[in-house]
Amino acid sequence: MESDRTEPSTPGSAPIHRRFLVQSENPRTYWVGLMGALRPGTGGTGHLRCTLLARSGTFSAGGFFFDYRPWVLACAGVAGLSALFWLPLVRGITRSIAQLTRATRQIADGQFDVRVDDQRTDELGQLGASINRMSTRLEGFVSGQKRSLGDIAHELCSPLARLQMSVGILEQNATPEQKAHIEDLREEVQHMSDLVNELLSISKASLKPGNIKREVVNVKTVADHAAEREAANKGEVIVEVPADLTCFARPELLQRALSNLVRNALRYAGEFGPITITARREGDACIILVTDLGPGVPPEHLDRIFDAFYRTDPDRARNTGGAGLGLAIVKTCIEACGGTATARNRETRGLEVRLTLPLQ
Structure with a gap:
């Protein structure tokens, strides 16, 4: 129940003593009352008290008790003006944050040539400029590392070739007792040569796609060649690739990637069953899958098995694997x-x- 009092403003007028609002139940009804006094006619004395009542089943009574429509319109107008002024600002901020998120995700995946818009004058613009500087420096560090590996491997080729030739000459002139030791030496030199060749492969393949001449490649031809080359007397490799499936790549690089995958799978999972190479078209991309039936890779190592020199087994013995460059080359x-x-x-x-490759 709500009420208020109002006193008359001029002498002789009929005062209004009180207004009130009452709610009743069963059924719910709203009552508005107005208590006042009526001035008597000529010759009368005193004021006649009266109460005016109005009843409604709703609180607003169609606007008679309370008209909420002006308030609704006012709130809608305020919300509309707020959206008109703030929506462009919010959209600009969210767009910038989404761009920064995509850029950092690409940098984490190794795409250091990504750049973001740093023209904003606020903190987001400063963050974008910092991300651009970070990606530029990371790109320089990684490029320098790969270039150094390539230079070192190239410089080692000539000494290793001379060393292999010397070992061959020494083996020809060795006694039967010495040949067993020379054979061990020859294997060590060959292992060093293979490692240097893998480093050269990484260096040559580290060029940006724009610097590599790509062409339409028949996937089945490359897969058959890789399987035939790597599976000889080492295990079974099954190729299930449509004969007309093609992709846009450099044939030598795709051949090297598939050969390394098959060789790696045969080394670690060849005894558990066949290695399978499948491929299919998926949208505007060619998907190539190389699967095995081995024990797999511990989940904590999956994100790093493509890093150079990384191995799930910290033991670097030759009988437990290579130098950790096979998947990095892939x-x-x-x-x-x-x-x-x-x-x-x-x-x-x-x-x-x-492996996901473009169709063209």
Whole structure:
């Protein structure tokens, strides 16, 4: 119940003593009352008290008790003006944040040539400029590292070639007792030569896609060649690729990537079952899958198996694996062709490496 009092403003007028609002239940009804006094006619004395009542089933009574429409319109107008002035600002901020998020995700994936808009004059613009500087420096560091590896590997080629030739001459003139030791030496030199060749492969494939001449490549031809070359007397490799499926890549780089994948799968999972190479068209991309039936890779290592010199087994003994460059070469070759390389453990068992390449 609500009420208020109002006193008369001039002498002799009929005062209004009180206004009130009452709510009753069963059924719910709203009552508005106006208590006042009526002035008597001529010759009368005193004022006649009266109460005016109005009843409604709703609080507003169609605007008679309370008209909410002006308030609704006012709130809508305020909200509309706020949206008109603030929406462009909010959209600009969210657009900048989304761009920064995409850029940092690409940098985390190794795409250091990404750049963001740093023309804003606020903190987001400063953050964008910092991201651009960071990506430029990271690109320089990584390029310098790959260039150094290539230079070192190139400089080692000539001494290793002379060393191999010397070992061959020494083996020809060695006694039967000495040949066993010379054979061990020859294997060590060959291992060094293979390592240097892998470093050269990474260096050559590290060129940007724009600097590599790509062409339409028949995927089945390359897959058959890789399987035939790597599976000789080492295990079974099954190729299930449509004969007319093509992709846009550098044939030598795609061949090297598939050969390394098959060789790596045969080394770690060849004893568990066949290695399978499949491929299909998916939208505007060509998807190549190399799967095995081995134990897979521990989940904590999946994000790093494509890093150079990274191995899940910290033991660097030769009988437990290579130098950790095989999958790094795969990623470098595929990225040089404008594609991506990822890996995941299969739900049943085994590892699946997915190569995504453009169709044109």
